[in-house]
Amino acid sequence: MKKLLKFIFYSKHSALTIYTIIVVTMAIRLFYQSGKLASDVFNEQMLHRQTIVARIGAHHINDLLEDWGYDLVIFASNISSSHYDSNSMQSDFHNLISKYGNTAVTGGIITNKNGIVIANANRVGVKDLGKNVSDRDYFEWAKNANEGSFFYGKPRISQIGASVGNEVITASTPVVRNNVFQGAITFAVDVREFAQRYLDTLKITDQTRIYLLDKNGNIVYSQYSPLEGVNYIEELNKLEFLNKENSLNKLKVALASNSEGKIIVDLPNQETGELDTFLISHSPVVVRGNTSYTLAVATPVSQSDYFVWPFYNNQFQALVVFTFIILGYAIIEITVVAITNRKSYEKGYIKGKEEHGNE
Amino acid sequence: MKKDILKVKKNTVTSDIEVRFEHQEALTVLVIKILAPFAMMVCGLILLALRLAGWSIIIGLPITIIGIVLLIYAYDEIVSKKIVHNHDDLDNTTEEEE
Numbered sequence: 384m385k386k387l388l389k390f391i392f393y394s395k396h397s398a399l400t401i402y403t404i405i406v407v408t409m410a411i412r413l414f415y416q417s418g419k420l421a422s423d424v425f426n427e428q429m430l431h432r433q434t435i436v437a438r439i440g441a442h443h444i445n446d447l448l449e450d451w452g453y454d455l456v457i458f459a460s461n462i463s464s465s466h467y468d469s470n471s472m473q474s475d476f477h478n479l480i481s482k483y484g485n486t487a488v489t490g491g492i493i494t495n496k497n498g499i500v501i502a503n504a505n506r507v508g509v510k511d512l513g514k515n516v517s518d519r520d521y522f523e524w525a526k527n528a529n530e531g532s533f534f535y536g537k538p539r540i541s542q543i544g545a546s547v548g549n550e551v552i553t554a555s556t557p558v559v560r561n562n563v564f565q566g567a568i569t570f571a572v573d574v575r576e577f578a579q580r581y582l583d584t585l586k587i588t589d590q591t592r593i594y595l596l597d598k599n600g601n602i603v604y605s606q607y608s609p610l611e612g613v614n615y616i617e618e619l620n621k622l623e624f625l626n627k628e629n630s631l632n633k634l635k636v637a638l639a640s641n642s643e644g645k646i647i648v649d650l651p652n653q654e655t656g657e658l659d660t661f662l663i664s665h666s667p668v669v670v671r672g673n674t675s676y677t678l679a680v681a682t683p684v685s686q687s688d689y690f691v692w693p694f695y696n697n698q699f700q701a702l703v704v705f706t707f708i709i710l711g712y713a714i715i716e717i718t719v720v721a722i723t724n725r726k727s728y729e730k731g732y733i734k735g736k737e738e739h740g741n742e
Numbered sequence: 743m744k745k746d747i748l749k750v751k752k753n754t755v756t757s758d759i760e761v762r763f764e765h766q767e768a769l770t771v772l773v774i775k776i777l778a779p780f781a782m783m784v785c786g787l788i789l790l791a792l793r794l795a796g797w798s799i800i801i802g803l804p805i806t807i808i809g810i811v812l813l814i815y816a817y818d819e820i821v822s823k824k825i826v827h828n829h830d831d832l833d834n835t836t837e838e839e840e
Binding site: 390394396399400403404407408411414415418497657671695699703706709710713714717719721722724725 | 783787810820
């Protein structure tokens with residue numbers, strides 16, 4: 384050890400050795416910094432892509448629901464006409480609902496001015512004729528609404544029709560004839576089915592998760608089914624993990640926000656059971672001016688790292704090449720110094736031998 | 743006389759074996775002096791490549807540098823013995839020149 388230290392600090396190669404140590408340390412530091420930079424840039428890119436995807440998804444939901452709402456308005460306008468044959472109302476309504484056969488619209492009802500169901504149609508043929516829905520928020524709204532407007536109610540558990548027990552949002556429009564309220568037309572959209580049908584395609588990688596949450600943190604839709612119906616904030620509160628407070632705060636702020644955003648949080652991965660860092664982009668789902676839901680797109684950071692590995696490999700190769708160049712330089716230097724010393728010694732030896740040999 | 747000749751022959755053979763053993767021992771030590779630091783350097787680089795949080799830089803960096811320094815040190819030792827301090831060729835060259 385003493386010999387080694389003497390070699391590093393007190394030999395003719397001290398400068399070379401100290402220089403090699405400094406340069407290799409700087410190269411390794413640069414290797415790490417550039418790797419971190421690449422990782423950070425990719426994470427930012429992933430978040431950016433997720434934000435675009437969440438925004439598109441949220442707008443898509445809004446646009447679809449708007450289109451369906453206007454379908455209702457057109458139908459209401461038809462049946463409120465004085466020339467309309469009310470005997471064909473049931474079959475016409477059935478045809479309208481059938482048009483949504485491959486969508487998340489589960490069924491609909493037409494009520495009279497007292498809130499009694501006078502016609503209904505749904506995908507499973509459940510009959511709800513005669514039921515009283517006058518206490519529903521959509522009927523209360525319809526009684527005072529203008530002709531040609533429509534309303535999406537807050538998410539609720541369905542109590543009639545094909546979607547009984549499921550979380551639905553209802554679209555309603557009033558039927559008005561000669562400025563007199565005649566009744567309301569309403570259909571129900573199964574939220575989970577809607578999310579599954581239209582949001583699953585938003586996945587960027589295999590590990591990307593799509594979540595639809597309400598403002599209280601209840602998960603309406605998740606590809607990981609055990610989470611559905613769960614209040615995610617309360618679930619996280621029950622667990623203990625690193626950075627828990629920080630993660631919870633970020634999630635609460637994101638849920639309360641009425642604008643899109645992106646966050647990086649440490650959360651337990653439900654599938655692996657380990658703590659993972661997630662890149663989450665969120666966008667509010669605005670339906671008829673009400674922000675009812677938050678659409679979140681989440682990808683574990685490890686997936687982002689998957690795209691960074693080619694850069695890591697290149698950087699590592701550069702580090703290895705640089706290390707061998709430094710080593711090669713050191714070897715050349717030592718060899719040159721040794722040969723020079725040897726030649727100097729030879730000259731001196733021969734000269735000395737000649738001078739003393741002649742004596 | 744015969745006994746003395748045999749003794750000399752035996753001593754010569756024994757000294758040849760000892761010299762060969764010494765050469766092999768020196769060679770083994772030399773190989774270890776070069777291979778061990780080289781292995782340290784390679785292990786250090788691999789640890790750095792793995793990018794394990796914290797451990798890669800804490801262990802990988804010192805091992806890599808120690809491996810490189812030991813390699814330089816080992817090479818300097820070899821070069822010193824073979825080129826700088828090897829005077830046998832010098833005497834032979836001098837005689838030849840004479």
